[in-house]
Each structure stands twice: as C-alpha cells, then as structure tokens.
Amino acid sequence: MGQGGAPRRVQAHDGELGAAVARAQNGDEAAFSVAYRIVQPGLLGYLRGLVGEDAEDVASDAWLEIARDLGRFKGDGAGFRGWTATIARHRALDHLRRQRVRPRSSALEQDVLDLPGPHSTHDQALEAISTEHALRLVGGLPQDQAEAVLLRVVVGLDGPAAARVLGKRPGAVRTAVYRGLKRLAAQLGAEGVTDEAPRTLGESK
Amino acid sequence: MGEQQSDGGVPGRRRVHPGGSAYGDRAAHRADGGPSGHLGAHGLDGPGRVGSRHVLDDAELELLLTAALIRDGIDAEAEQRAVAAFRAARDAGPHRARTRRRDDWRPRERRHPGRSLKATLSVLLASLTLGGVAVAAIGSVGSTDGADDRGRTPASTRAPGASAGEPGDTPSGSASAHPDRPAPAQDTEARCRAYEQVDGRGRAMDATAWKRLVEAAGGERNVTAYCAEQLARSEEKPGGTARPDKGADAPGSGGAANGSGNGDTGTGNAENGSGNADTGSGTDRSGGGGAAESGSSSGTSSGASGSSGSSGGQDRLAQPDGRRR
Numbered sequence: 001m002g003q004g005g006a007p008r009r010v011q012a013h014d015g016e017l018g019a020a021v022a023r024a025q026n027g028d029e030a031a032f033s034v035a036y037r038i039v040q041p042g043l044l045g046y047l048r049g050l051v052g053e054d055a056e057d058v059a060s061d062a063w064l065e066i067a068r069d070l071g072r073f074k075g076d077g078a079g080f081r082g083w084t085a086t087i088a089r090h091r092a093l094d095h096l097r098r099q100r101v102r103p104r105s106s107a108l109e110q111d112v113l114d115l116p117g118p119h120s121t122h123d124q125a126l127e128a129i130s131t132e133h134a135l136r137l138v139g140g141l142p143q144d145q146a147e148a149v150l151l152r153v154v155v156g157l158d159g160p161a162a163a164r165v166l167g168k169r170p171g172a173v174r175t176a177v178y179r180g181l182k183r184l185a186a187q188l189g190a191e192g193v194t195d196e197a198p199r200t201l202g203e204s205k
Numbered sequence: 206m207g208e209q210q211s212d213g214g215v216p217g218r219r220r221v222h223p224g225g226s227a228y229g230d231r232a233a234h235r236a237d238g239g240p241s242g243h244l245g246a247h248g249l250d251g252p253g254r255v256g257s258r259h260v261l262d263d264a265e266l267e268l269l270l271t272a273a274l275i276r277d278g279i280d281a282e283a284e285q286r287a288v289a290a291f292r293a294a295r296d297a298g299p300h301r302a303r304t305r306r307r308d309d310w311r312p313r314e315r316r317h318p319g320r321s322l323k324a325t326l327s328v329l330l331a332s333l334t335l336g337g338v339a340v341a342a343i344g345s346v347g348s349t350d351g352a353d354d355r356g357r358t359p360a361s362t363r364a365p366g367a368s369a370g371e372p373g374d375t376p377s378g379s380a381s382a383h384p385d386r387p388a389p390a391q392d393t394e395a396r397c398r399a400y401e402q403v404d405g406r407g408r409a410m411d412a413t414a415w416k417r418l419v420e421a422a423g424g425e426r427n428v429t430a431y432c433a434e435q436l437a438r439s440e441e442k443p444g445g446t447a448r449p450d451k452g453a454d455a456p457g458s459g460g461a462a463n464g465s466g467n468g469d470t471g472t473g474n475a476e477n478g479s480g481n482a483d484t485g486s487g488t489d490r491s492g493g494g495g496a497a498e499s500g501s502s503s504g505t506s507s508g509a510s511g512s513s514g515s516s517g518g519q520d521r522l523a524q525p526d527g528r529r530r
Contacts, residue, residue, distance in 0.1 A: 033284060037284070067294050164310075
C-alpha cells in the first residue's frame with residue numbers, strides 16, 4: 001500500500017479484466033459479464049463507503065452508464081477500474097446531492113443492515129470487523145481521506161488513478177491515504193483495548 | 206484467545222515483515238492456527254497488553270477493510286440488469302462513440318504528468334550540463350587565443366603560411382612598420398603559381414582569389430608580369446630585409462595607388478582587417494588609404510577575413526612597386 005502499488009488481490013485480475021473489456025467493446029456479452037463480476041465487488045465496496053445502504057442502487061445506475069459508454073472507453077484493466085470508479089463516484093455524488101437533506105455521514109452512521117456475506121475461507125480469517133463497523137470507521141474520516149482510502153484499498157486503484165478519479169494531485173491523494181489509514185489504525189487499536197467481546201462486532205463502538 | 210495472541214509473538218513477526226509483504230505476513234498468521242487469525246481490532250491487545258496500544262499496519266488494515274466492504278457474492282439480478290443495458294447499448298447503434306478525455310485511461314496518458322516532469326527535469330539538467338561545458342570550452346579557447354594574440358597578433362590575423370614561413374620574424378615584425386608583409390607576399394606567390402597552371406582554363410579566374418590577384422596586378426593583362434615580379438622577388442628575398450625600403454615607400458605610394466580605382470577597393474577592408482598589425486604605420490595608411498577608400502566600392506572583398514584583408518593591404522603596397530618598375 002505504502003509502496004504505491006494496487007493491492008495484489010486486484011492486480012491479479014487486471015490482465016483478465018483488460019481482455020474482457022476489450023472483447024466486450026467488440027460486442028461480446030459474456031465478456032461484459034466477466035468484467036462486471038471482476039469490477040463490481042470493489043465498486044460496491046467503494047459505493048458503500050460513499051452512500052451506505054444505497055450502494056446497490058447507485059451501482060446499478062453506474063453500470064447503466066458504463067454499459068452505455070463502454071465504446072468510448074480506452075485503456076487496460078486497471079484503467080477500466082479507474083474509469084468505472086469515476087462513473088460510480090459521479091453517480092454517488094448525484095445521489096448524495098439529491099438527498100442532501102441528510103448530511104453525508106448520516107448514511108454511514110445509521111445502522112447498515114448488511115450482514116457479513118458468505119465469505120470464502122480465505123477471508124474467513126480476516127473477518128474481524130463487520131461491514132457496518134468498517135463503514136462507520138471510514139465514515140468517521142474526513143471525506144477526502146475516506147475516499148482516497150476506499151479507492152486505493154477497496155477498488156484497488158494505484159495512486160495516480162485514484163488521484164484522477166478524485167480530481168486531485170497524486171501527492172495529495174497519497175497524503176490522504178496515509179493519514180486515513182493511520183487514523184483508522186489508531187481507532188482500531190484503541191477499540192481493541194476497550195472492547196470486551198471481540199466477535200460481537202455490531203455492538204462494538 | 207486473547208491469551209494466545211498476547212504472547213508477543215505476533216508483533217515480533219510484524220517487525221520482521223514490515224509494510225509491503227503484508228500478504229505473506231497474513232499467510233503466516235493464518236498458518237499459526239485459527240485463533241491467531243483474528244487479529245482485527247481486538248485480539249492483539251489482550252489483557253496483558255493494555256499499556257502498549259497496538260497499532261495496525263497498513264496491510265492489516267487493508268485486509269480488514271477489503272474483507273469488510275467487499276463481498277464476493279454477485280447479485281445476479283443486478284448483473285443481469287447491467288448486461289441488459291450493455292446489450293441495449295450495443296444493439297442501439299455503433300458501439301464506437303467518440304472517446305472523451307475522461308474516457309481515455311490508457312496508461313501512458315495517465316502517467317504522463319509524472320513522466321513529463323521527469324523528462325523535463327532531465328532535459329533541463331542535460332542542457333545545463335552541456336551548456337556549461339560549452340561555455341567552459343569557449344572560455345578556455347578564448348583565453349588561449351587571447352594570450353596568443355598578445356604574443357603574435359600578426360600571425361593570427363594573417364594567412365596561415367605566414368607564421369610557418371617566418372616564425373622568428375613575426376614577433377619583431379609586429380613592432381616594425383610593416384608586419385603584415387610576409388604573409389601576403391606568400392599569398393600572392395601562391396596565387397601566381399596557381400595562376401600559371403590554371404591560366405586560360407575554365408572559370409577559375411572568376412573566383413575571388415583570382416579577382417584579388419587581378420586587382421593587385423592592376424588588370425588582367427598585367428597579371429603575368431606582376432606574378433613574375435613577385436616570384437622573382439620572393440626568391441631573392443631573405444625574410445624581411447626588403448621591408449624597410451618598402452615601408453618607406455608605402456606612405457608615398459599609397460597616395461599614388463589611391464588614384465588607381467580598382468586596385469584599391471580591397472584596401473580599405475584590408476587595413477581594417479589587420480588593424481592591429483598596422484599600428485606602426487597605421488597613421489600613414491589611414492590617412493592615405495582609409496579616407497580615400499572608404500567610399501569606394503569594397504564589394505569584391507567585403508567577405509574578406511582578416512588574412513585576406515591583410516593580403517589586400519600587401520597588394521596595395523606592392524602594386525605601386527610593380528608599376529614603378
């Protein structure tokens with residue numbers, strides 16, 4: 001992370017994703033499905049951080065636009081992540097603008113009813129905090145830090161791509177990611193001291 | 206489980222695997238057995254570690270966040286909606302639409318700013334370096350030249366043959382009245398010899414050097430005689446012995462030469478070119494030559510360098526001699 005590369009989980013798929021996108025641009029429907037399945041989890045995670053429970057709806061909107069504009073896109077797998085993240089972000093900001101009655105953070109503070117989904121055994125060991133808890137933590141960050149962390153960690157963009165999505169300089173995004181992660185780590189560490197029941201995450205503060 | 210993880214082993218391992226190797230690190234944790242995998246927010250700070258607050262490193266945090274926010278399951282319905290939208294867009298018309306700038310995520314463009322900054326800096330550095338070298342080289346060449354100029358000004362402003370022909374003569378010559386004579390004399394000799402070989406063939410006589418020779422001789426018809434005289438004199442001449450005489454002639458003959466139009470056209474330039482060398486007799490000549498010739502057409506020898514200019518000076522001085530003989 002600190003080295004500026006995208007998480008390995010994501011990089012492993014980029015070649016496959018790039019090929020799928022190229023075929024989809026030539027009209028291959030199955031390839032579009034492949035690209036969707038590769039991109040959607042990270043995109044949804046990012047949108048959860050932005051709009052909370054409305055993430056699925058916003059993602060749907062974003063995919064409509066992605067499908068419509070796919071012919072315009074130029075780039076490889078990593079570029080496709082950045083492109084789709086940009087579209088999703090715009091949709092999310094539109095969404096937040098529409099419901100501006102509530103401040104943005106409220107979407108994160110209210111109870112997110114997502115329960116931990118079916119995890120693979122690989123993830124099982126890491127299942128230490130719930131989606132809700134993670135969202136609350138991320139939502140507690142300043143927005144620039146939260147978004148930067150989500151783009152880097154969850155979507156899997158590299159530094160320059162995340163900066164382009166956010167419309168900021170790479171240096172600013174790097175700093176935001178650094179501070180955001182430091183802050184999250186400190187919060188998680190602090191909670192570790194006070195929380196008595198580790199596994200009942202929904203109740204932990 | 207808190208007890209299991211508070212044994213200090215995990216933080217130690219974290220020091221061993223800092224930062225980027227987090228995934229391998231994680232794998233090691235998992236290999237330790239089930240409970241130790243629950244690092245999260247809680248497990249590591251067991252009762253025995255309350256004082257030292259555990260701070261997660263970035264990699265652990267990444268894994269926690271991805272695990273919490275990313276679910277592998279794909280909503281089939283949502284996927285079908287997206288695919289349907291794709292199909293509709295594809296069937297609606299040409300799937301190739303104009304790529305806007307924000308749709309272009311090709312790697313080169315994305316990384317262009319950083320790369321161009323690097324390239325710009327390196328180019329700047331290279332140009333500064335080369336420029337510095339060039340300036341230094343100019344400085345060194347200039348300084349040596351300057352030193353040489355002081356030592357043997359006439360040699361550097363005259364034809365190359367001069368210094369070779371009379372190396373010992375030039376320094377003293379610069380102090381004498383007519384330091385520029387030897388070189389033009391040899392110039393003229395060379396031209397004369399060449400003239401003998403080329404005479405009448407081709408357009409060689411149109412060249413500037415020939416024109417100058419013709420001018421010096423006072424006309425094309427006189428060239429042969431002029432050359433004969435020059436060559437004869439060069440054979441009899443031991444260095445600069447004849448020069449004092451000619452020097453004495455020069456001022457007077459300058460006036461005579463002024464009247465002969467063509468022959469003098471190059472002279473003004475010549476004296477300008479070898480200005481340094483003429484310091485001794487400069488007053489004389491500038492009176493006779495400079496004033497009279499500045500107005501006349503100097504077009505033929507306008508491109509004359511210092512050496513050819515000084516040869517012109519010689520020509521002019523030599524010409525009266527040739528005429529009088």
